[in-house]
Amino acid sequence: MTTMRAPDKTRRLRTVLGEFSTGVTVVTYRDADGQPRGATMNSFTSVSMDPPLVLVSVARQARACAGLADNEFTVNVLAANQLDVALHFAGKPRNGPISWHEPESGPPRLTGVAAWLQCRPWRTYDGGDHVLVLGRVECHDARRLEPLIFHRGEFRRSGLKLLQLPRTVNFDGTAAGVWVGRVHELHALSDAGNSGEPLDI
Incomplete structure (x- = not known):
């Protein structure tokens, strides 16, 4: 029996997990200087309806991990035509500015998204090489736009209903x-x- 090396096990696990299609979000917040920041994440899920809680999983080494500590944030569910926005907040800057909406109070959010959920910090939990950040949803909205999908390591559009x-x-x-x-x-x-x-x- 051949023993699989650790990098091979990780690669195989990533491949298996990639069979689960997800939407694509950008989690936005303000940094210590009050500037709008964001990070692309597909590890996002609803946790509870009462109280209304959602969860994002943030890599420990990511700048957003420190930025989200005890900080309000908005989960922006990207529309299918926002691939450039997803890439921008994943470290591949787009040509041209990002369109922000900055409410009178609370964290900033992106314009043109399929949905957004504004959250205040609730709890954080150890998630191995990630930190699990729970937020309580304070306000939200959605538009009937086709979402951006992530499957098998690639961005996609949703298929036929x-x-x-x-x-x-x-x-x-x-x-x-x-x-x-x-x-x-x-x-x-x-x-x-x-x-x-x-x-x-």
Whole structure:
């Protein structure tokens, strides 16, 4: 049995995790001098509705890690046409200025985004080489824009909207729920290794 080296294990884990598609956010805040700052992050999730909490995972070595310590922040969910904005806050500056919205109070946010959530600090937790930052949502808004997607290490646009399974039909108009279930069984057998027994479809 060949032992996998640590860099290979990390690379493999990153590949596996990359199969989980996410949206793309830029988390914005003010630095110690009051200047607007931001960092591109795709490790973002809803945590609680009561109280309303969200979480971002920040690399310990990132400047944003210190910038978010006990600091208000805004999670900006990027629209599909904001790839240049995502790259800018990931360390590849765009040509031209960034369009900021600076409210009378609270952290700055970006314009043209699909959604935003303004947060005040709630808790931080040890997350290994990352810090898990929870914020309590104070205000928010959204627009019906196509989101920017991150999958397999690449930025993408979302695909076609799938019909809900109970409404899926065959070409002749009959319900296809059973057929869809059998396809799922075939995929499961393929992943696990077929025992050789025929599948009754």
